[in-house]
Amino acid sequence: RVFGRGNGSPVFGVQGMKVGINICSDLSVPESIECAxxxxxxxxxxxxxxxxxxxxxxxxxxxxxxxxxxxxxxxGVWIVSSDVTGERDGRISYGPTSVIDPMGTVVAQVPLQEVGMVVAEIH
Known part of the structure; x- marks a missing residue:
């Protein structure tokens, strides 16, 4: 068994910033982001x-x-999301891979159904 259920939200440092992680549908559970x-x-x-x-x-x-x-x-946090895109086995994903600022504004995004990478200055 590699993974197990936890009761916290791990935080790690990147260039002086505290970074949390939610995986996929974790964002559909308000307590998940509240904990982070x-x-x-x-x-x-x-x-x-x-x-x-x-x-x-x-x-x-x-x-x-x-x-x-x-x-x-x-x-009041930045959200950096990455997602798959394309079609496979009768399923489809549009993305979106994006960076959203603490005001809720999308500041960078890969166009839907395109493969790519976003770059944004986070401060």
């Missing part, structure tokens, strides 16, 4: 794998940024 934010993070990193059936992916296409922006603003 309570640790005094500046940045929340969120790696995702939103490969969904077509109808569900279409429904969620614009929701991802709405949810992430709302959390960024509510907790």
């Amino acid at each position: 934010a309570a640790s005094g993070i500046t940045v929340l990193v969120c790696p995702c794998n939103n490969m969904l059936p077509h109808a569900l992916a279409e429904e969620w296409k614009s929701r991802h940024h709405d949810i992430r922006s709302r959390h960024a603003k509510a907790h």
Whole structure:
């Protein structure tokens, strides 16, 4: 067994900033980001794998940024998310890979359904 359930939110340092992590649908659980934010993070990193059936992916296409922006603003943190994109096995993912500032504004984004990388200055 490699992973086990925990009751905290690990925080690590990167160039003087406190960074927390939520994985994929953790952002759908308010307590998950609240726990990370309570640790005094500046940045929340969120790696995702939103490969969904077509109808569900279409429904969620614009929701991802709405949810992430709302959390960024509510907790005053940067959110850096990465996501898969493309189609596989009857499923699709639009992304989005992006950086959202503490005001909830998307400051950098890979265009939906494109492979790429974002670069943004986080302060």
